[in-house]
Amino acid sequence: MHFVTGGFSGATTVAADLALASLAGTRVEPVLVLRRKRHTDLSRVHALRERGLPVYLLPGWSRIATVLALKRLCLELKPDVLVAHGFPEHVLGRYAGWLAGVPRLIQVEHNTRERYWPWSRAFSRWLAARSARLVGVSEGVRRRLVELGMPEALTMAIPNGIPLQRFEVEPPPMEEREPGIVMSARFARQKDQPTLIRALALLKERGLTPSLQFAGSGKASARRVAEALVTRLGLDAQVRFLGHHKDMPGLLRSQRIFVLATNWEGMPLALVEAMAAGCACVASAAPGVEGVFEDGVSGLLVPPGDAKALADALERLLREPELAARLGAAARAHALQHHGMPTMLRRYEDLMVSV
Numbered sequence: 001m002h003f004v005t006g007g008f009s010g011a012t013t014v015a016a017d018l019a020l021a022s023l024a025g026t027r028v029e030p031v032l033v034l035r036r037k038r039h040t041d042l043s044r045v046h047a048l049r050e051r052g053l054p055v056y057l058l059p060g061w062s063r064i065a066t067v068l069a070l071k072r073l074c075l076e077l078k079p080d081v082l083v084a085h086g087f088p089e090h091v092l093g094r095y096a097g098w099l100a101g102v103p104r105l106i107q108v109e110h111n112t113r114e115r116y117w118p119w120s121r122a123f124s125r126w127l128a129a130r131s132a133r134l135v136g137v138s139e140g141v142r143r144r145l146v147e148l149g150m151p152e153a154l155t156m157a158i159p160n161g162i163p164l165q166r167f168e169v170e171p172p173p174m175e176e177r178e179p180g181i182v183m184s185a186r187f188a189r190q191k192d193q194p195t196l197i198r199a200l201a202l203l204k205e206r207g208l209t210p211s212l213q214f215a216g217s218g219k220a221s222a223r224r225v226a227e228a229l230v231t232r233l234g235l236d237a238q239v240r241f242l243g244h245h246k247d248m249p250g251l252l253r254s255q256r257i258f259v260l261a262t263n264w265e266g267m268p269l270a271l272v273e274a275m276a277a278g279c280a281c282v283a284s285a286a287p288g289v290e291g292v293f294e295d296g297v298s299g300l301l302v303p304p305g306d307a308k309a310l311a312d313a314l315e316r317l318l319r320e321p322e323l324a325a326r327l328g329a330a331a332r333a334h335a336l337q338h339h340g341m342p343t344m345l346r347r348y349e350d351l352m353v354s355v
Contacts, residue, residue, distance in 0.1 A: 001079035001102075003070065003093035004086055006034035006057065008041055010269060011086035011110040014137070014160055018083075019053055021345045028349050031077060033070065035089055036060040063088070067096045074100035081106060081132075081352045087114040094127045104132040104355050111266040112144045112287040113190075125149055132355035137267040140288040158351070159291075160267040161344030164276065164336060166249045171278035171332070174256055174325035179318060180211035181257045182279075184248060184270040186218030192261040192284065193226045198307035199314060201233040206311075208318055211238055213255070215245040252277035256324050257317050262286050263304055272339045275299070275331035280324035282313045298330035 004015040012034070019030035032048065033056045034040065040057070048055050058069040074082065074097055081104045084093030090107040097105050107128070116124065125148075128134055134155045136142030142157040181200075185191040193214060200212055212235075214226070223241065230239045245251055252258065258274035258281045265288030272292065274281050281299040283289050293299035300316070302309040317324040 001031045001033060001074070001077065001082045003033045003082060003084045003089060004035070005037065005089050006040040006045075006060065007037045008044055009086070010160075010266065011089075011108075013269070014108075014110070015083070015085045016048060016053075017161075017163060017341060018345060018348055020048070020051060021341055022349065023052055025345075025349070028352055030054075031056070031079065033058060033073065035066050035092070063092055066092050067099070070096035071100045074102050080104065081355070083108060083348075083352070086110045087116070088120065091120060091124055091127065094131060095123075098127070098130055104352075105130060106133050106135060106351070106355070107131055108135045108137065109141050109145055109266070110137050111264070112141050113264045116148060121148060128154060133351060135351070138265075138288050139291050141266050144287070156351075158344060158347045159339060160269055160272070161339045161341045162269055162272050162276065162335075164340045164342075167273070167276035167332075167336075171253045171328075174278075174280070174321060174328055177256045178211065178254055179257075179321075180213065180255045181259055181314065182213045182215060182251060182255045182274075183259045183261065184215040184245070184252075184274070185260065185262070186216045187220075187222035187226065188218045189222070190263055190265075191218075191222075192263055192305060193222075194229055195284075195305050195307050195310060196259055196261040197226060197229050197233065197235065197239070199310040200235055200238065202307060202311035203314060203318075204235070204238075206315060208315060209238055210257070210314075210318060211240070213240045213242055213251070215242045215248065215251060217244050248273060249277060252279055256280055256321075256328070257282065257314065259310070259314070260284065260289070261304075261310065262289065265289050268292065272335050275335035276339070278328045278332040280317050280327045281331055282310065282317070293331055293334060297327075298334045299327055 002015040022028040022030040059065045082097035084090035258279035260283040284304040285301040295301040
């Protein structure tokens with residue numbers, strides 16, 4: 001049983017992808033349980049059910065209601081393993097599973113900067129002693145669990161993966177792509193679109209005017225801040241705000257450069273997708289990003305919030321297309337080998353049947 005927020009965040013995507021992938025195998029019988037949110041997209045729930053995945057919606061209006069409903073469901077379905085994804089769902093889920101007597105509880109932490117209050121941190125430590133494993137979706141997240149006082153012997157890292165079917169087609173050569181930049185991320189405090197916009201302004205001062213496309217929705221207030229900054233810096237002719245984009249593989253294959261400007265991450269799937277599409281990638285060396293690619297070999301890392309360093313990296317890629325091509329090819333090879341859904345699924349299923 002996978003338990004996760006019904007907000008269809010990155011954690012929900014990972015849990016749903018794992019459950020769907022398990023349907024095709026014989027080792028695990030998956031069930032997905034969502035904590036209902038005000039904005040839960042019922043059409044996406046229906047689409048998952050149409051693919052044969054059992055999906056249950058639990059009340060999310062209060063944490064007590066969620067715990068009691070999940071306890072009842074566990075008593076009814078009697079899962080062998082409960083995998084609780086994301087904060088605070090991994091706290092609520094494991095507590096409900098413990099109350100219901102689920103034999104094995106697994107926590108999956110999806111971010112390096114969750115808002116643990118003293119009580120939730122203490123309660124998480126209590127639950128850790130009653131859990132089979134604590135999983136971080138990257139090595140950075142695993143280290144963060146240890147920093148929070150969780151028992152290191154129980155922690156492990158299983159990097160997130162992506163369905164690779166959308167990226168199996170060989171991408172076009174770098175010289176056939178538009179020498180533009182794309183960033184796929186929601187507009188939120190976690191992401192750092194403003195630093196990328198400032199880097200674009202620095203490039204313009206150096207005589208370089210690549211296009212920049214922002215794909216992603218998020219908070220309207222954060223997007224307005226970015227739009228205002230674009231106008232103030234005179235970049236309206238270069239920058240497009242696409243909102244939610246339905247064909248990210250196609251967009252990524254059409255551009256040479258992908259940027260992930262961010263303040264912190266768990267395991268950035270958007271970056272992995274760009275790597276699989278063969279983009280030359282530049283990313284902030286923020287918690288959760290380290291280890292996704294090797295700096296200088298399959299991408300370039302820059303200090304978070306440093307517009308000049310980001311502009312310098314982008315200038316190198318724009319002026320040295322052979323460097324962009326080499327980094328893009330290495331990034332694609334690394335993503336296909338290490339970050340595919342089959343690899344992630346095998347690691348989780350190995351864990352589930354061994355604990």
